[in-house]
Amino acid sequence: MTTGNSTSDLDISKSSGTARVTPAAPAPLWATVIATFFGVGRLRPGPGSWGSAATVLLWAIVAHSISATSQPAAASVLALMAVLIGIPAATRVSRASGLKDPQFVVIDEVAGQLISFIGIPISWKTLLAGFILFRVFDILKPPPVRQLERIPEGAGIVLDDLGAGLYALAVMHLLLHIRLLNG
Helix, strand or coil, X not given: CCCCCCCCXXXXXXXXXXXXXXXXXXXXXXXXXXXXCCCHHHCCCCHHHHHHHHHHHHHHHHHHHCCCCCHHHHHHHHHXXXXXXXXXXXXXXXXXXXXXXXXXXXXXXXXXXXXXXXCCCCCHHHHHHHHHHHHHHHHHCCCCHHHHCCCCHHHHHHHHHHHHHHHHHHHHHHHHHCCCCCC
16 A cells, blocks of 8 residues: 555656656546546547537537427536546546546546536537637636646546636626627
């Protein structure tokens, strides 16, 4: 059993500045499938953008198959499911890979991207704006989003993207209010 205090347990990569811990046993298959969102996180370049794009596409399909009045609840429930299943999956994959926040873990993008569509009517404009806004806030990480990623393990991996999703959601509602996304 390690305490996490020895230098062999923690290696800071000078080229990327990311913490790398000694990898544990391989992650369970369920955790890898969820964390990579069925392998989408293995796509290159930009696995986070691929994860967001896949979520936008799936949300468009789901949203068009249910009533407009059911869409806010559906987006909320799906985001909550991504969080509740994603945090333990991201934790296990992070531990197994030895990386604090592996790029191929994209369940966090799924959760955050879904947040950006809560209460938003579906159109090509809103889907595109939601994708762009979420990616911008996920990359820029305005306060307190940057601080959320400092939370350990899967919680930190997922919660910073929820913050980015909330920023995107606020801007989306503002754009709808001033009628830039209507029609």
